[in-house]
Amino acid sequence: MTDIESISLFTEELVRVKTGKSLSDIEREVLRESLSGKTYSQIASELDYSRDYISQNVAPKLWKLLSIILKEKISKNNCRSVLERKIIIYQGSRKETTKTALINLNTIKDSEKLDINDCKLLDGRVPMGSPYYIERAEELICYLEINKPGGFLRIKGPRQMGKTSLLMRIIAYATKQQYKTVRLSLQRVDSTVSKDINKFLRWFCANATRKLQLESKLNEYWDEDIGSIESCTFYFQDYLLSIIDSPIVLAIDEVDYIFQFPEIANDLLSMLNSWYGEAKEVKLWQKLRIVLVKSTEAYIRMNINKSPFNMGIAIDLSPFTLEQTQELAQRYQIELLPAEQKKLMRLVGGHPYLINTTFYQIKCNHTSLESLIETATTDTGIYSDHLHRHLQNLQQYPELKKAFEQVLRAVTPVELEQALAFKLKSMGLVVQLEGNLVIPSCDLYRRYFYDVLIDM
Incomplete structure (x- = not known):
């Protein structure tokens, strides 16, 4: 019987060769613990996640990925037996080592590699091992x-x-x-x-x-x-x-x-x-x-x-810098001209979620940056949910709404009462300059809220 470490190593390399991508940290841990026979409850406890997240999110996607690669139904119950059998196939005989199987994996022709689209809209936390996580200072x-x-x-x-x-x-x-x-x-x-x-x-x-x-x-x-x-x-x-x-x-x-x-x-x-x-x-x-x-x-x-x-x-936590945004674009395999980079930063001000949402649409839905900018402030635009949440907050607090309207009307920085400037900054709607002088955080907020709050 092949040991768990060898099976894990083989499986990770198999995924890399077949898809050109690696398992995430959490997928790797779920695989190893599943191979050792642990339950989803035990795995969730050890990894400090909820059982539902492991059993209904991470594990099903992992088994689906392996099923596609191996062209055979893979589950938590049969993963070890199936993967041991596949190792033997790639070894060529029982006398050869797992290392030989890994070497043989690399002989797979490009035509045999899978084209698996793993584009995911990051609507919340960025999973461990995700290539779309940008490290912060x-x-x-x-x-x-x-x-x-x-x-x-x-x-x-x-x-x-x-x-x-x-x-x-x-x-x-x-x-x-x-x-x-x-x-x-x-x-x-x-x-x-x-x-x-x-x-x-x-x-x-x-x-x-x-x-x-x-x-x-x-x-x-x-x-x-x-x-x-x-x-x-x-x-x-x-x-x-x-x-x-x-x-x-x-x-x-x-x-x-x-x-x-x-x-x-x-x-x-x-x-x-x-x-x-x-x-x-x-x-x-x-x-x-x-x-x-x-x-x-x-x-x-x-x-x-x-x-x-x-x-x-x-x-x-502060917005992404231009350099961090450029790094994320590279990870999405998106090439932006310097002028396009400036347009994007002017539009969303380096907001991590908005930047990720933009790159997702460009890469996975084949949308141009120009078209995203044109529809950015509409109710059908990709930022609509984010904007509506801010609008709801402003409508609940008239004093903040009135202060933000004052900022939107001005063409130069506006000095607000300290508490109002602090709260608008805490919401991410304004950038605070010297003292209590503020300006809108980005062009997206300026355009959308000017239309909604002032032009109505």
Whole structure:
């Protein structure tokens, strides 16, 4: 029987030779774990993804790809037996090695290679291993911070700026350092739980325990007489941090979701702030590394003078530079003339999601950049969903709408009240210059919102 490492190596090379592309990191891990006989639940737990994402998204696409390549139905149940048989075929005899099979793979004629179109519109996070992920200078800072005892990261930016994609890579890096990782999304908290601090913190501890694959001992540590915040703190200190030898990276995504429950948010963030303070003096707390991820669009509902975010290292994600946009174009195998590059940057201002959407349409739907620019501000244009979300926010907050209208009417930078300038910038709608002087972030916003808000 061929070992799992050899089967994996053979399969990865088979995919590369047949398609000219490589398996993504997560596809590679799902393949290896499936070959070892693990269930989707076990795989999801080890990779820190939901079971549904593995079983309904990653795995089906992987088995479909291998079925097309091998011209035989592949599933989780039969992948090992089929791939072992294919290795024997490419070896030519049982006496030859897997290395020989890999060499023979490279003799496949170009006419036998598959033309598999893997174009995917990246409407959210960029998967691990995707060629369309552009590394940011901030990543090194993130890796250095979670290596520090008691490290604390705050990743922020408007929606679709790449926060969750960066978080995924921080977690992957932590895993390679053999750290334990706990990733919690506050968007998954039930409304009944998020309105009660005691229920919320019990949810918080229960999910952290489950992610760490430990036995829940909530009832042993929860004490109504000292309160839920102290109970949660002692649970982490006396149980989770004490029983695990390695550092623990606690990543909390969608933090802004809890802002709609101000009292809960203040209690949670005050508790985390106290943990950050403990790490400066107590060695045990230095094992905990915290990463908070939030959308700055949530600031439109907040009093900025009472912002609770003042802990650790702040990572404020910014739009792509021209060089990063050029790099992404190359990965899409798109050639843009210098004049076209300038047009694109002027249109979307380097917004990662809008740049990816543009390149997807050009590459996979064979659309010209010129035609995309012409229809950019229409309700049938490729950016319509993105624009409608911003419009809905502006309509809900008349003071922001009025301030943005003032910016749109002007031909020179406009000075706004500090809070308004801050909130419009947090939404990604304006670029803030010196002081409180602002201009629209890009031509797309200027054209669309001028037509919708002013010309109506």
